[in-house]
Amino acid sequence: QSALTQPPSASGSPGQSVTISCTGTSSDVGAYNYVSWFQQHPGKAPKLIIFEVTKRPSGVPDRFSASKSGNTASLTVSGLQAEDEADYYCSSYTANYMVVFGGGTKVTVL
């Protein structure tokens, strides 16, 4: 199972928006509405920020939003704040009963 494709880096100034793409195939992202997004700060465990493509867990700011079109999912962080600087990973359920992660995107707040 190949990893989902994410850009290695993205950046934006405080207050701006940044969008991260996550490209899979018709056997994972395109087949199921089970795309999740995780935020990970250095030395910390990942944190779920989006599940089932667009849903936010309780406590996650609405500055984080997500969508999916075909085999590509996207995460948008609006109104960038310093604490949003982190690594972001997408994941998807797959047709062979597995889960696959993206390679990760490092978001820098300029």
Added chain:
Amino acid sequence: EVQLVESGGGLVQPGGSLRLSCAASGLTFSAYWMHWVRQVPGKGLVWVSRIRPDGSGSNYADSVKGRFIISRDNAKNTLFLQMSSLRVEDTAVYYCARDRVAGSGSLDVWGKGTTVTVSS
């Protein structure tokens, strides 16, 4: 407070075995799918395995299939990962995580991880 605490990591020689544990508290452990995810420091997350709430079924990444076994003891609120025929490339931090949506990978509770180092 919902909490997952991994243990059992350490240094092991190639070809050796190790058993990881993940103790759950503050949640109805027996109601959830559970997963293991690993991460080489400085690298990305890699899914390893998942197990049904009642332990009746499990799935594995191709890279560990036939070498790792996931299991659980719902009476003791504990998840396990038995790792055998370990390889240098299995070196990583291993996280256990709870799935809030039926095995889909919606991992909403994570432990802090336990480090496995495979080296001679």
